[in-house]
Amino acid sequence: MTDFESFKKQALQELLEWLRVPSISTLPEHKGDMERAAAYVRSALERAGMARTELIHRAEHPMVYGEWLGAPGKPTLLLYGHYDVQPPDPLDEWVSPPFEPQIRNDNIYARGATDDKGQTWILVKAVEWLMQRDGRLPVNVRFLIEGEEECGGEAVARYLSEKPAQLAADAAVICDSEMFAPGLPSICTGLRGIVYGELHVEGARQDLHSGVYGGAAPNPLMAIAEILTALKDRDGHILIPGFYDRVVEPAPAEMEAWARLPFNEKEYLEKEIGAKELTGEPGLTVFERTWARPTLEVHGIRGGFTGEGAKTVIPARAVAKISMRLVPEQQPEEAVQQLRAAVESATPRGVKAEFRLLHGAPASLVDPENPFVKQAAAAMEEVFGRKTVFIRSGGSIPIVGLFDEHLRIPSVLMGFGLPDDNLHAPNEKFHVPNFYSGIEAVTRYLERLGA
Amino acid sequence: MTDFESFKKQALQELLEWLRVPSISTLPEHKGDMERAAAYVRSALERAGMARTELIHRAEHPMVYGEWLGAPGKPTLLLYGHYDVQPPDPLDEWVSPPFEPQIRNDNIYARGATDDKGQTWILVKAVEWLMQRDGRLPVNVRFLIEGEEECGGEAVARYLSEKPAQLAADAAVICDSEMFAPGLPSICTGLRGIVYGELHVEGARQDLHSGVYGGAAPNPLMAIAEILTALKDRDGHILIPGFYDRVVEPAPAEMEAWARLPFNEKEYLEKEIGAKELTGEPGLTVFERTWARPTLEVHGIRGGFTGEGAKTVIPARAVAKISMRLVPEQQPEEAVQQLRAAVESATPRGVKAEFRLLHGAPASLVDPENPFVKQAAAAMEEVFGRKTVFIRSGGSIPIVGLFDEHLRIPSVLMGFGLPDDNLHAPNEKFHVPNFYSGIEAVTRYLERLGA
Numbered sequence: 024m025t026d027f028e029s030f031k032k033q034a035l036q037e038l039l040e041w042l043r044v045p046s047i048s049t050l051p052e053h054k055g056d057m058e059r060a061a062a063y064v065r066s067a068l069e070r071a072g073m074a075r076t077e078l079i080h081r082a083e084h085p086m087v088y089g090e091w092l093g094a095p096g097k098p099t100l101l102l103y104g105h106y107d108v109q110p111p112d113p114l115d116e117w118v119s120p121p122f123e124p125q126i127r128n129d130n131i132y133a134r135g136a137t138d139d140k141g142q143t144w145i146l147v148k149a150v151e152w153l154m155q156r157d158g159r160l161p162v163n164v165r166f167l168i169e170g171e172e173e174c175g176g177e178a179v180a181r182y183l184s185e186k187p188a189q190l191a192a193d194a195a196v197i198c199d200s201e202m203f204a205p206g207l208p209s210i211c212t213g214l215r216g217i218v219y220g221e222l223h224v225e226g227a228r229q230d231l232h233s234g235v236y237g238g239a240a241p242n243p244l245m246a247i248a249e250i251l252t253a254l255k256d257r258d259g260h261i262l263i264p265g266f267y268d269r270v271v272e273p274a275p276a277e278m279e280a281w282a283r284l285p286f287n288e289k290e291y292l293e294k295e296i297g298a299k300e301l302t303g304e305p306g307l308t309v310f311e312r313t314w315a316r317p318t319l320e321v322h323g324i325r326g327g328f329t330g331e332g333a334k335t336v337i338p339a340r341a342v343a344k345i346s347m348r349l350v351p352e353q354q355p356e357e358a359v360q361q362l363r364a365a366v367e368s369a370t371p372r373g374v375k376a377e378f379r380l381l382h383g384a385p386a387s388l389v390d391p392e393n394p395f396v397k398q399a400a401a402a403m404e405e406v407f408g409r410k411t412v413f414i415r416s417g418g419s420i421p422i423v424g425l426f427d428e429h430l431r432i433p434s435v436l437m438g439f440g441l442p443d444d445n446l447h448a449p450n451e452k453f454h455v456p457n458f459y460s461g462i463e464a465v466t467r468y469l470e471r472l473g474a
Numbered sequence: 475m476t477d478f479e480s481f482k483k484q485a486l487q488e489l490l491e492w493l494r495v496p497s498i499s500t501l502p503e504h505k506g507d508m509e510r511a512a513a514y515v516r517s518a519l520e521r522a523g524m525a526r527t528e529l530i531h532r533a534e535h536p537m538v539y540g541e542w543l544g545a546p547g548k549p550t551l552l553l554y555g556h557y558d559v560q561p562p563d564p565l566d567e568w569v570s571p572p573f574e575p576q577i578r579n580d581n582i583y584a585r586g587a588t589d590d591k592g593q594t595w596i597l598v599k600a601v602e603w604l605m606q607r608d609g610r611l612p613v614n615v616r617f618l619i620e621g622e623e624e625c626g627g628e629a630v631a632r633y634l635s636e637k638p639a640q641l642a643a644d645a646a647v648i649c650d651s652e653m654f655a656p657g658l659p660s661i662c663t664g665l666r667g668i669v670y671g672e673l674h675v676e677g678a679r680q681d682l683h684s685g686v687y688g689g690a691a692p693n694p695l696m697a698i699a700e701i702l703t704a705l706k707d708r709d710g711h712i713l714i715p716g717f718y719d720r721v722v723e724p725a726p727a728e729m730e731a732w733a734r735l736p737f738n739e740k741e742y743l744e745k746e747i748g749a750k751e752l753t754g755e756p757g758l759t760v761f762e763r764t765w766a767r768p769t770l771e772v773h774g775i776r777g778g779f780t781g782e783g784a785k786t787v788i789p790a791r792a793v794a795k796i797s798m799r800l801v802p803e804q805q806p807e808e809a810v811q812q813l814r815a816a817v818e819s820a821t822p823r824g825v826k827a828e829f830r831l832l833h834g835a836p837a838s839l840v841d842p843e844n845p846f847v848k849q850a851a852a853a854m855e856e857v858f859g860r861k862t863v864f865i866r867s868g869g870s871i872p873i874v875g876l877f878d879e880h881l882r883i884p885s886v887l888m889g890f891g892l893p894d895d896n897l898h899a900p901n902e903k904f905h906v907p908n909f910y911s912g913i914e915a916v917t918r919y920l921e922r923l924g925a
Contacts, residue, residue: 049783110785116680175784201686215685219784228748229567230899233771234666234869235652237799238710238754238763240747244772248699249708257700257822259689296691297679300824303689312689320684321695322787327774328795332500333626333670333832334561335797336773336898344779346786348688371708373751381784418685447787448681 027152031459034148035131037067038458041106041140042124042133048084048107049174057084057170060106060140064147064168065089071151073166081185082178084170091154092163097473098395099163101192101432102150103422104143104199105172108135109447116449129455136453137440142198143168145439145458149465161473165192172199172422175219175382179422183429194395195426196468198461200438203414204285205454208403208464210396211436213314213415214423216349216386218358222247222366224341225375230327231337241373243341244326250376251343253369254362255319259303259312261347263365266317269352273315277413281310284412295443314415317358318348345378348417355383384421389433395472399435402468406460418446437464478603482910485599486582488518489909492557492591493575493584499535499558500625508535508621511557511591515598515619516540522602524617532636533629535621542605543614548924549846550614552643552883553601554873555594555650556623559586560898567900580906587904588891593649594619596890596909600916612924616643623650623873626670626833630873634880645846646877647919649912651889654865655736656905659854659915661847662887664765664866665874667800667837669809673698673817675792676826681778682788692824694792695777701827702794704820705813706770710754710763712798714816717768720803724766728864732761735863746894765866768809769799796829799868806834835872840884846923850886853919857911869897888915 025033046060047053061078068076068089076089084107092099111121111134119125124133131141146166153160167190171178183190200211226241255261273281288309292301303312326341328334349358363378370376389396391413400411416436423434439461445451476484497511498504512529519527519540527540535558543550562572562585570576575584582592597617604611618641622629634641651662677692706712724732739760743752754763777792779785800809814829821827840847842864851862867887874885890912896902 049785050781110779110781112779113681217685217786219786226749229896229901230564231747232869232898233769233773233797234668234799235867235893235897236747236764237769237771237868238767239742239752239760241749241751241753242771244775245702245706248702248772251696251699252703255696291690296682296687298677298692298824299826300692301690302692302822302824309690313687316689318684318688320688320693320786320788321699321778322684322785323778323780323789324695324775325780327772328561328563329774329776329793330501330561333795333797334500334773334898335668335670335771337771338774342780344784346684346784348685371753373749373753375750416686417688418683442686445680446686447683447785450680 030152031462034144034462035455035458038141038144039124039131041144042135043122045122046107046170047110048171048176050110057107061085061087061170064106067147068166071147072154079182081181082171082176084176084178086170086178086182087166087168089166090164091160094160094163094473097162098193099165099191101190101195102146102164102166103195103197104146104168105139105170106143106168107170107173108138108140109173113449118450126455130452131455132450132452134451136451137444138446138451139172139199141453141458142439142461145198145461145465146196149462149469152462152466153469161469165190180425183425187429190430192430192432194432195434197420197422197434197436198439199420200416200436201440201442201444202438203412205441206407207285207409208407208411209414209438210400210411211416211438212391212413213351213388214386214420215417216353216355216384217346217419218349218355218380218383219346220378220380222250222343222345223377223379225339226373227337227339229339233335233337236337240337242337243374244324244338246371246374246376247324247341247343249371250366250369251321254365258305259318261317261319263361265361266358270317270350271352280413313417315350317350317353319345321345348419349386351386351388353386355385359383384419385424387423387427393433395433395435398471399437399468402471403437403464405467406464481603482913485595485913486906486909489592489595490575490582492595493586494573496573497558497621498561499622499627501561508558512536512538512621515557518598519617522598523605530633532632533622533627535627535629537621537629537633538617538619540617541615542611545611545614545924548613549644550616550642552641552646553597553615553617554646554648555597555619556590556621557594557619558621558624559589559591560624564900569901577906581903582906583901583903585902587902588895589897589902590623590650592904592909593890593912596649596912596916597647600913600920603913603917604920612920616641631876634876638880641881643881643883645883646885648871648873648885648887649890650871651867651887652891652893652895653889654863656892657858658860659858659862660865660889661851661862662867662889663842663864664802664839665837665871666868667804667806667835667875668797668870669800669806669831669834670797671829671831673701673794673796674828674830676790677824678788678790680790684786684788687788691788693788694825695775695789697822697825697827698775698792698794700822701817701820702772705816709756710769712768712770714812716812717809721768721801722803731864735865764868766801768801768804770796772796799870800837802837802839804837806836810834835870836875838874838878844884846884846886849922850888850919853922854888854915856918857915
């Protein structure tokens with residue numbers, strides 16, 4: 024039997040192989056890569072000693088399932104991760120190609136390094152280590168590793184609503200979030216929800232010459248600008264009527280804990296964001312703005328001419344990709360209705376505008392006093408030698424809401440990413456020591472739960 | 475010798491061949507096509523009996539020159555056209571492919587059919603007919619057929635400023651505008667100027683995850699929306715300080731003549747534009763809004779993610795292609811300065827914004843009482859059997875300003891296009907009877923000037 028150090032090094036090499044597979048769920052041309060990435064983690068689950076594994080097909084991409092239920096009387100954990108990744112564009116900003124993982128300065132650079140193949144691998148390898156060392160696990164585990172997290176797919180939701188008993192567990196463990204700072208163990212207790220869709224705007228029947236018709240014909244690109252600025256002001260305040268009605272502010276104790284977090288706004292601006300200045304609602308802290316307040320963002324605008332040179336066109340149609348992040352108690356369906364009403368009243372003369380929903384998920388919160396959360400915090404404290412902090416994330420992990428709705432279980436978000444890991448951006452990375460510590464912390468967590 | 479009818483039919487066949495060449499000046503991959511299109515018209519000038527022809531290289535694409543100066547004591551005309559065309563996208567909206575000309579319902583469908591190969595061909599063929607019939611021309615002619623009209627190239631401007639004597643003439647004739655209505659002979663006496671450029675906006679150092687950073691990080695796409703709406707209000711009124719200071723209103727007589735033009739706003743909206751409603755400054759007629767008032771339009775916005783599916787990105791950078799149409803007395807340089815100042819004061823927190831000029835040209839006006847204009851009006855009246863109307867165009871033909879500046883000559887804009895010819899749009903067309911009448915009208919015009 025190998026020792027733990029060699030085991031972890033070997034785990035890293037296997038992770039690099041997995042990262043070579045461009046499993047981009049949102050792009051149809053990568054369907055084969057999705058199958059390959061799923062097969063790779065399924066065989067890893069078999070090697071880890073799962074009594075049963077399965078590829079579960081429900082929507083576009085398969086879910087990988089694995090179970091070992093040989094510890095009667097002990098808790099059952101649902102270990103969740105995802106093998107799909109975001110598209111890598113813009114490609115020319117990557118220092119090394121996104122699907123040719125490279126280790127530089129103790130970081131793995133690759134698309135999916137931290138979101139979420141690297142963190143999923145922590146769960147797989149912690150279980151494998153315990154199984155290899157002890158011939159058994161201290162708790163029961165079910166793995167669910169899906170392939171539609173980044174494309175808002177329906178696979179998990181359908182499966183959970185059809186067969187919740189197949190995933191029955193006492194708590195879910197998700198490694199898909201980040202530590203607040205290097206070396207500071209962190210558990211994420213809150214996530215924002217999301218509504219993502221497209222704003223379609225139509226003007227003239229066909230593209231028009233801006234010289235001949237400019238001044239009389241509607242311009243859908245300008246209409247998008249007008250609608251967007253009617254939805255959100257320059258202070259980041261969303262102008263959609265009723266939008267803030269259900270927003271619940273964080274409890275005073277939580278706000279106080281946030282105030283004690285090691286955070287330097289100047290460093291955050293300069294090192295992490297690299298812009299001239301931060302934006303957002305005045306009078307609120309960065310934590311409130313990114314964790315506890317809803318937002319509205321535009322991700323891309325299609326239409327007209329964006330090539331090299333000059334084309335004087337008034338496009339017939341334009342589309343804006345927009346999303347809203349939601350906070351606890353906001354309901355995605357209601358937010359979409361409010362958005363649609365606001366778009367309707369903000370639509371300028373001459374055009375038709377319609378918001379088409381792509382996907383939505385509510386925000387979620389877990390109680391830091393829950394025993395599964397407390398044990399996770401203690402396990403991380405042991406490994407990192409510092410007190411675990413409870414933070415939130417501004418991102419959305421819709422699965423947390425689904426586990427709550429269908430399985431009635433809390434989700435423990437043990438995150439080992441770092442704030443500058445470039446999620447969804449070029450040069451995504453994962454800190455190798457965090458990968459190793461993650462395996463140790465999850466190992467300790469399962470041992471504590473089984474004790 | 476063929477008769478005039480057969481000659482014109484043959485001219486049409488030759489035009490179709492020329493239209494097969496995708497001479498898109500703004501796309502570098504069509505450089506070879508540009509050379510082919512230039513060679514095609516040069517050999518046509520030789521066949522038309524020009525005493526001398528030449529390809530003149532100054533910038534990206536060659537100008538085609540041809541001269542016949544064998545009528546001493548008679549006026550010299552500079553006959554101008556352009557062989558370059560706009561990009562054809564969106565391709566999927568063309569009924570027949572843009573570079574496979576098709577004649578349907580007496581219209582030639584092809585990119586460049588009317589703008590400007592078809593109309594340039596009128597000039598070439600009128601001259602060829604007279605030369606073939608009489609063995610000489612009634613006036614002196616110089617052809618200048620350029621290849622950078624659609625890409626704002628510098629070739630003609632450089633040549634005119636270096637060697638104005640090479641193009642010395644008494645008046646220029648340009649066939650690159652439209653008739654006000656089918657069968658109604660029209661001369662364009664005014665054109666809007668243009669300023670075309672790109673608004674570059676930079677936010678964070680790199681693309682960011684909108685969940686993690688939304689609420690604190692600047693979004694360059696949203697900044698573009700904010701800047702655009704600060705530059706122009708929903709009524710089409712441009713908010714740039716000082717922008718309207720030099721704007722000269724049309725004379726009352728001109729406005730009265732416009733009011734007598736056969737124009738049905740409802741038909742214009744429904745048949746020509748095909749939108750829900752017209753837009754633009756309230757209280758002004760469509761003619762004022764499109765011919766005599768400046769505009770600001772956005773033609774495309776690049777940045778972020780516009781593919782299929784959902785990507786939750788806050789892009790680091792975004793670019794908007796924008797143009798302003800200028801009216802008489804507005805100066806392009808000054809308009810750019812005013813725009814830059816307005817962009818600076820409209821730039822929201824957290825981003826840098828910069829307007830980069832691609833090209834500019836002033837507006838132009840010619841006097842309907844000029845004898846070269848009056849003779850053109852009379853020639854068209856003879857051919858079409860209706861009184862010629864004097865109109866303006868909202869488009870920009872920068873060459874008119876250059877001829878005025880360097881050669882000190884008026885430009886006679888005899889246009890044979892129709893308002894629904896889909897310039898710069900899918901399914902561009904040219905009405906075959908107008909092509910034939912155009913050749914006849916230019917023939918009569920040269921005869922009248924030489925009489």
